[in-house]
Amino acid sequence: MKKNLLLIVLLCSTLSVFAQKHKSTVYLKNGTVIKCEILEIIPDEGLKIQTGSHELMLSNQEIEKIEVNGKAERINNSQPITNKGFFNKTTVGILAGSSSNNEQAPFVLTSSMGYYILPKISAGLGTGIELYQEAILPVYAELQYFFNNNPKAPYLFTHGGWAFSIDDRKNTSSYEYNSMGGIRYGGGAGLRIWTHSGFGLVAEVGYQYQEIKTEKTEVYMNYKSTLYDQYNRLAIKLGFYFN
Numbered sequence: 001m002k003k004n005l006l007l008i009v010l011l012c013s014t015l016s017v018f019a020q021k022h023k024s025t026v027y028l029k030n031g032t033v034i035k036c037e038i039l040e041i042i043p044d045e046g047l048k049i050q051t052g053s054h055e056l057m058l059s060n061q062e063i064e065k066i067e068v069n070g071k072a073e074r075i076n077n078s079q080p081i082t083n084k085g086f087f088n089k090t091t092v093g094i095l096a097g098s099s100s101n102n103e104q105a106p107f108v109l110t111s112s113m114g115y116y117i118l119p120k121i122s123a124g125l126g127t128g129i130e131l132y133q134e135a136i137l138p139v140y141a142e143l144q145y146f147f148n149n150n151p152k153a154p155y156l157f158t159h160g161g162w163a164f165s166i167d168d169r170k171n172t173s174s175y176e177y178n179s180m181g182g183i184r185y186g187g188g189a190g191l192r193i194w195t196h197s198g199f200g201l202v203a204e205v206g207y208q209y210q211e212i213k214t215e216k217t218e219v220y221m222n223y224k225s226t227l228y229d230q231y232n233r234l235a236i237k238l239g240f241y242f243n
Contacts, residue, residue, distance in 0.1 A: 023035070023036075023037060024036055024037065024038050024049075024066055024067060024068045025066065025067040026047065026049065026058065026063060026066050026067075027063070027064045027065050027066070027067070028058070028062050028063060028064060029061075029062060029063070029064045030062075034049065034051055034056075035051065036049040036050060036051040036056075037049065037050045037051075038066075038068075039055065045059060045060065046058045046059040046060045046062070046063065047063065047066070061151075061194065083116045083119045083120065083122070083146065083149055084116050084119070085115070085116060085243070086113060086114065086115050086243075087113075087114050087115075087116075087122070087241055087242060087243040088111065088112070088113055088114075088241070088242045089111070089112050089114060089124070089126075089202060089239060089240075089241055090109075090110070090111040090112075090239050090240060091108075091109075091110055091111075091202065091204060091237040091238060091239030092107075092108070092109050092237065092238060092239060093107075093108050093204075093235060093236050093237030093238060093239075094106065094107060094108065094235075094236055095108055095130070095208055095210075095231070095233035095234070095235050096233060096234040096235075096236060097231060097232070097233050097234075106130055106131045106132050106231075106233075107130070107131045108128065108129075108130045108131075108235070108237070109128045109129050109130075110126050110127070110128030110130075110138065110237075111126060111127065111128055112124045112125060112126025112127075112140075112142055113125060113126070114142065114144070119146075119149055120145060120146045120147070120148075120149070121143070121144070121145055121146075122143070122144045122146075123141070123142070123143055123144075124141070124142050124144075125139075125140070125141055125142070126138070126139075126140050126141075126142055126159070127139050127140075129166075130163065130210070132210070132212060132229070132231060133169050133212075133229070134165055134166075134167050134169050134179050134212070135165070135166050135167050136163040136164060136165050136166060136179075136181055136210075136212065137163065137164045137165075137166050138161060138162070138163040138164075138184055139161050139162055139163070139164070140159045140160060140161025140162075140184060141159065141160060141161055142157060142158070142159040143157065143158050143159075144156070144157045144190075145157075146192070151193060151194040151200075152191070152192075152193050152194075153191070153192050153193075154189065154190070154191050155189070155190050155191075155192060156187070156188075156189055156190075157187060157188060157189075157190060157204070157206070158185075158186070158187035159184075159185065159186055159187065160183075160184070160185035160186075161183075161184055161185070162181060162182070162183060162184065163181045163182060163183075163184045163210060163212070164181045165179035165180055165181045165212065165214075167179070169214060173219070174218065174219055174220070175216055175217065175218060175219065176216075176217045176219060177214050177215070177216055177217075178214065178215040178217070179212060179213070179214045179215075180212075180213045180214065180215065181212060181213065182210065182211035182212050182213045182228075183209075183210075183211050184208065184209060184210045184211070185208075185209055186206055186207050186208035186209060186235060187206055187207060188204055188205050188206015188207060188235065189204070189205060189206065190202055190203060190204035190205070190206075191203050191204075192241060194241075198242060198243050199240065199241065199242060199243075200240065200241035200243070201238075201239075201240055201241070202237075202238070202239045202240060202241055203237070203238050203239075204235070204236075204237040204238075204239075205234070205235070205236055205237075206234075206235045207232070207233070207234065207235065208231075208232075208233045208234075208235040209230070209231065209232055209233070210230075210231040210233070211228060211229070211230050211231075212228075212229040212231075213226060213227070213228055214226070214227040214228075214229065215227075
């Protein structure tokens with residue numbers, strides 16, 4: 001009887017020590033502290049934990065650090081992330097040109113909705129506003145290729161489409177103008193940096209071509225001609241991602 005009692009005590013002690021080894025504390029970036037048991041570590045994704053009677057999945061981007069048996073370990077947030085689903089990219093910047101051009105650095109604001117057709121390749125549609133001698137509204141398709149799935153990911157991009165004029169060049173006493181927009185295309189390189197889950201910063205540098213067709217009417221003679229303005233620009237943009 002005493003031997004059986006001793007075995008039971010030893011078994012309970014062993015189970016208690018085993019359970020303690022799996023008790024952890026997880027610190028989230030939003031300040032939340034979770035006392036839990038780590039059920040599974042999923043590479044490149046995060047932790048599956050149990051707290052009370054509930055099981056939760058925490059992503060690497062949510063976790064600041066974990067504490068196991070009194071030892072704190074910071075999560076390596078340079079681990080790959082999963083690019084999937086839809087996202088929005090919004091950028092602002094300038095289109096720098098030559099000093100001989102009347103519009104040396106037009107302002108540009110663009111926003112696109114994209115979708116990851118593969119983990120490293122996305123396609124999307126965008127629009128915005130660009131200010132040359134007149135304001136235009138671009139509508140374009142864009143492809144992006146990411147070199148990796150890390151929070152800091154360089155990428156290449158290309159885009160093409162059409163820009164619609166939303167106002168006309170300023171008329172004079174001798175001439176009237178009717179702007180009709182034109183083709184646009186370009187490409188370049190960028191860097192996306194995730195700051196936390198679902199949000200990131202982006203910087204881009206690239207080439208952009210824009211053609212604007214304008215109908216010019218001489219007021220007194222009612223003579224019409226067509227002007228073609230061609231802009232070859234260095235596009236410098238900053239913006240953000242929502243995923």
